[in-house]
Amino acid sequence: MYHGGLIAGLSGPRPYMNSANDLRFDVLVAGGGPAGSTVAALLARKGLKVKLVERDRHPRFHIGESLLPMNRPIFERLGVLEKVEAIGKRKLGADFQSASVKGYGTFLFSRSLRPTAPYAWQVRRDQFDEMLFRHAAEQGVDAEEGAHVQNVRFDELGVSAELRSENGGTEVIRSRYFVDASGRDTLLGSQLKLKRKHPEHQSAALFAHFRNAMHRPGDDAGNISIYRFAQGWIWMIPLPDGLMSVGAVCWPEYLKQRRGRGVEFLLETLSSVPDVADRLRDAEVEGNFHVTGNYSYACNPIAGRRWLLTGDAIAFVDPIFSTGVYLAMDSAEQAAEVVAQSLRDPRAEARLQKRYGRRLQAGLQRFSWFIYRFTSPAMAQMFSSPRNFLQVEEAVISMLAGDVFRDQGVRWRLFVFRMLYRITRLGMLGKERAAAAFRRRQIRESFSGGTTSQDHV
Numbered sequence: 001m002y003h004g005g006l007i008a009g010l011s012g013p014r015p016y017m018n019s020a021n022d023l024r025f026d027v028l029v030a031g032g033g034p035a036g037s038t039v040a041a042l043l044a045r046k047g048l049k050v051k052l053v054e055r056d057r058h059p060r061f062h063i064g065e066s067l068l069p070m071n072r073p074i075f076e077r078l079g080v081l082e083k084v085e086a087i088g089k090r091k092l093g094a095d096f097q098s099a100s101v102k103g104y105g106t107f108l109f110s111r112s113l114r115p116t117a118p119y120a121w122q123v124r125r126d127q128f129d130e131m132l133f134r135h136a137a138e139q140g141v142d143a144e145e146g147a148h149v150q151n152v153r154f155d156e157l158g159v160s161a162e163l164r165s166e167n168g169g170t171e172v173i174r175s176r177y178f179v180d181a182s183g184r185d186t187l188l189g190s191q192l193k194l195k196r197k198h199p200e201h202q203s204a205a206l207f208a209h210f211r212n213a214m215h216r217p218g219d220d221a222g223n224i225s226i227y228r229f230a231q232g233w234i235w236m237i238p239l240p241d242g243l244m245s246v247g248a249v250c251w252p253e254y255l256k257q258r259r260g261r262g263v264e265f266l267l268e269t270l271s272s273v274p275d276v277a278d279r280l281r282d283a284e285v286e287g288n289f290h291v292t293g294n295y296s297y298a299c300n301p302i303a304g305r306r307w308l309l310t311g312d313a314i315a316f317v318d319p320i321f322s323t324g325v326y327l328a329m330d331s332a333e334q335a336a337e338v339v340a341q342s343l344r345d346p347r348a349e350a351r352l353q354k355r356y357g358r359r360l361q362a363g364l365q366r367f368s369w370f371i372y373r374f375t376s377p378a379m380a381q382m383f384s385s386p387r388n389f390l391q392v393e394e395a396v397i398s399m400l401a402g403d404v405f406r407d408q409g410v411r412w413r414l415f416v417f418r419m420l421y422r423i424t425r426l427g428m429l430g431k432e433r434a435a436a437a438f439r440r441r442q443i444r445e446s447f448s449g450g451t452t453s454q455d456h457v
C-alpha cells in the first residue's frame with residue numbers, strides 16, 4: 001500500500017510562529033470517529049491535555065456497522081466493552097453464498113485459531129460513535145462538536161490549526177502535536193498532497209436501512225451476509241433494533257446505468273440476486289438512501305515531525321471483510337503510544353513513527369491480498385466450498401476475525417492458502433482471464449467517464 005519512505009520531515013505550508021506559551025494543548029485531534037475518539041481518550045488517560053474536534057454533531061449517521069472480534073481487546077483496554085455490549089448485536093460469524101451447501105456457509109469466529117473472542121458486534125454507528133466520543137470526554141478530553149479543523153501549520157514550536165465553527169467564526173488552536181483522524185476526508189492527506197488513489201480499486205456503494213428484512217435463523221441471526229454478483233458484492237448486516245443494513249458495492253461501469261436514480265436503482269440491484277431478493281420480500285426502506293465513493297487510497301508518508309495520521313486518514317481498502325473500524329481503532333491505539341512517547345522524547349519520534357508505519361503496512365497487506373481477489377472466480381470457489389487442509393480454514397477465519405497482527409500460526413497457513421489459490425486459479429484460467437478482461441474494460445471506461453461521488457440522497 002505504501003510507497004517509499006513513510007515519514008516526512010518538518011512539513012506544512014507557511015510557518016505560523018508564536019511563543020511556546022501559546023501551546024494550549026499537548027495534542028489536537030481532528031475527527032471524532034472511532035480513530036479520533038480512541039486516540040484522544042488514551043492520550044488523556046496518560047495525563048496529556050487533549051483537544052478533540054468533530055465537524056458534525058453526534059449522533060450522526062456513518063457507514064461501517066459490522067465489527068470484528070479483534071475489536072474486543074481494544075474495547076476492554078479503552079473501558080467501553082460493557083457499553084458496546086449494551087448497544088451492539090452479537091455477530092457470531094460471516095456467511096457467504098455456498099456452492100456446496102444449500103443457501104450459505106457460515107465462517108464461525110469461534111473456529112479461529114486461538115480465538116481472542118468468539119463473536120463481534122453489529123452496531124448503529126450513530127450510537128457507537130457517539131458513545132466513543134462521550135467516553136473520550138469522560139476521560140478528560142476537551143471534546144468539541146460542530147467545528148471544522150482546517151489550515152494546519154507546523155513550526156519549530158508546535159502546531160497551529162484553524163477551527164471553523166458552524167456559525168462561520170474561526171479560532172486558532174495551538175498544540176504540541178497534531179493527529180489527523182479525519183477519516184476519508186483525509187485532512188492532511190489533501191493539504192500536504194500525500195494521498196494516492198488505487199486506480200484498479202475504484203467502486204461506489206449504495207445502501208439503506210430496511211425494516212422487516214428476513215434474518216438468518218438461530219445462531220446465524222447476527223451474521224453479516226456477503227453475496228457476490230457480476231457487478232460487485234452485497235452486504236446484509238442485521239442491526240440491534242430489528243433493522244437490516246443492506247448495501248451494494250458496485251463497479252463504476254454498472255453505476256453509469258443509474259442515471260440519477262436513487263433508491264429504485266438500489267432495489268433493482270438487490271433484486272438481481274435471488275437470495276437477497278428473497279430476504280427482502282417483505283422489507284421496506286427506513287430512513288435515507290445513501291451513495292458514497294468506495295475508492296481505495298493510501299497516504300504516504302503517514303507521519304512527520306509533530307504529526308501523524310490514524311484510521312481512514314491513512315488508507316482505505318474495500319470494506320468487504322469489515323476491517324475499517326478495527327484498523328481505525330488499532331492504529332489509534334498505536335498512535336497514542338507514538339505521540340505520548342514522542343512528546344516525552346522527541347529524539348525517539350522518527351523511530352517510533354517508522355515502526356508505526358511498518359506494522360500498519362503489514363496488517364493492511366495481509367487483508368488486502370484477500371480483499372482484492374475476493375470477487376475473482378477462484379476465490380469465489382474456495383470461499384463457497386471451503387476445504388480444510390492443515391487448518392487453513394481456521395487461519396482464514398482468524399484473518400476474517402481481524403487477527404492479522406499476532407502470529408498464532410496464522411501466517412504460514414495463509415501462505416498455504418495463497419498457494420492453493422494459485423493452483424485453483426490455474427485450473428480455471430479461462431474464467432479468470434474473462435473476469436480480468438471484464439474488469440479492465442470497466443476500469444478503462446470509468447476513467448474516461450467518472451462515477452458517483454458522496455453522501456446521502
Ligand SMILES: Cc1cc2nc3c(=O)[nH]c(=O)nc-3n(C[C@H](O)[C@H](O)[C@H](O)COP(=O)(O)OP(=O)(O)OC[C@H]3O[C@@H](n4cnc5c(N)ncnc54)[C@H](O)[C@@H]3O)c2cc1C
Pocket residue numbers: 030031032033034035036053054055056062063064065066067147148149150181182183184185187205247292293294310311312313319321322323324325326328
Ligand atoms: C460502503 C462502506 C461500508 C463499510 N462497512 C464497514 C463495516 O461493515 N465494518 C467496518 O469496520 N468498516 C466499514 N467501513 C469502513 C468504516 O466506515 C471506516 O473504516 C471507519 O469509520 C474509520 O474510522 P475513522 O475514525 O478513521 O473515520 P470516520 O469514522 O470517517 O471518522 C472521521 C470523522 O472525522 C470528521 N472530520 C472529517 N474532517 C474533519 C475536519 N476537517 N475537522 C473535524 N472533523 C472532521 C468526520 O465528520 C468524521 O466524523 C465501510 C466503509 C464504506 C465506505
